[in-house]
Amino acid sequence: MARDKILSRNLILKNAKREFLEKGFEKASMRTIAGQSGLTVGAIYRHFTSKEALFEALVEPTLKGATDLFEYEIDIASDKLNDIYELDGTYIESADANAGVLRMIDYIYDNYDVFDLMFNCSQGTKYESIQEYFVEMEVKGTKIYMAEMEARGLIKNHLTETELHIFCTMVMTPVFEVINHKYDYEEAVEMVKLMSYGQYWAWDKICRLDRREFFGQV
Structure with a gap:
């Protein structure tokens, strides 16, 4: 996996953890996670197929x-x-x-x-x-x-x-x-x-x- 892709994935995971901890899975926003990561929602879905896949990771x-x-x-x-x-x-x-x-x-x-x-x-x-x-x-x-x-x-x-x-x-x-x-x-x-x-x-x-x-x- 390319270095930039690894860095993006790790950043998404970091921000997703914070979002899930603050709001729980159901209320967590993929849009918020994307914004905090400096990415589009579509870019997140290229790393993780769904919000549940992100939680599972x-x-x-x-x-x-x-x-x-x-x-x-x-x-x-x-x-x-x-x-x-x-x-x-x-x-x-x-x-x-x-x-x-x-x-x-x-x-x-x-x-x-x-x-x-x-x-x-x-x-x-x-x-x-x-x-x-x-x-x-x-x-x-x-x-x-x-x-x-x-x-x-x-x-x-x-x-x-x-x-x-x-x-x-x-x-x-x-x-x-x-x-x-x-x-x-x-x-x-x-x-x-x-x-x-x-x-x-x-x-x-x-x-x-x-x-x-x-x-x-x-």
């Missing part, structure tokens, strides 16, 4: 990164069994215990404007149900985590699909709150760590887990 790379991060956490699901409990089965608050959710918080704050676009400015696009997308990713990972525990005979109470979906929605809510209410990074980290503590405790109670069995204490 802004958010898709970051969404892919978040999806990849979720997939990574799913791949190491079995390791979490060892990371979050002491030998006697009690919960520990450690860097490893919260590593996954803190990696996601770091990623969110490194790309905060784009998450703001997806969560708060995407009405009228395919991203308007983005919270449900992340809940389903959490459901996918939780099913793998549950399978690891089932293989060890740890789960005494099996959740229905509805119950699992509701629980995963609860798990993801602190992350959604961080985005929707624009917490400071330090406040977000402390809030998510606190919620993780409660969620691990609730998880054990709901599924009636006995960690002592896993660690050979009974």
Whole structure:
């Protein structure tokens, strides 16, 4: 791609991000974006076929990164069994215990404007149900985590699909709150760590887990 074309595309993306953040997708004006970029609307359409294609160009790379991060956490699901409990089965608050959710918080704050676009400015696009997308990713990972525990005979109470979906929605809510209410990074980290503590405790109670069995204490 020619240098001038790259510069024009980057300028359009910069001004489009500002317009979408200020007005949301539906009220954002391609004419305004063009004017701020020193281009005609037709020139923008030579780079992006529609307003939604422009919005997608802004958010898709970051969404892919978040999806990849979720997939990574799913791949190491079995390791979490060892990371979050002491030998006697009690919960520990450690860097490893919260590593996954803190990696996601770091990623969110490194790309905060784009998450703001997806969560708060995407009405009228395919991203308007983005919270449900992340809940389903959490459901996918939780099913793998549950399978690891089932293989060890740890789960005494099996959740229905509805119950699992509701629980995963609860798990993801602190992350959604961080985005929707624009917490400071330090406040977000402390809030998510606190919620993780409660969620691990609730998880054990709901599924009636006995960690002592896993660690050979009974």
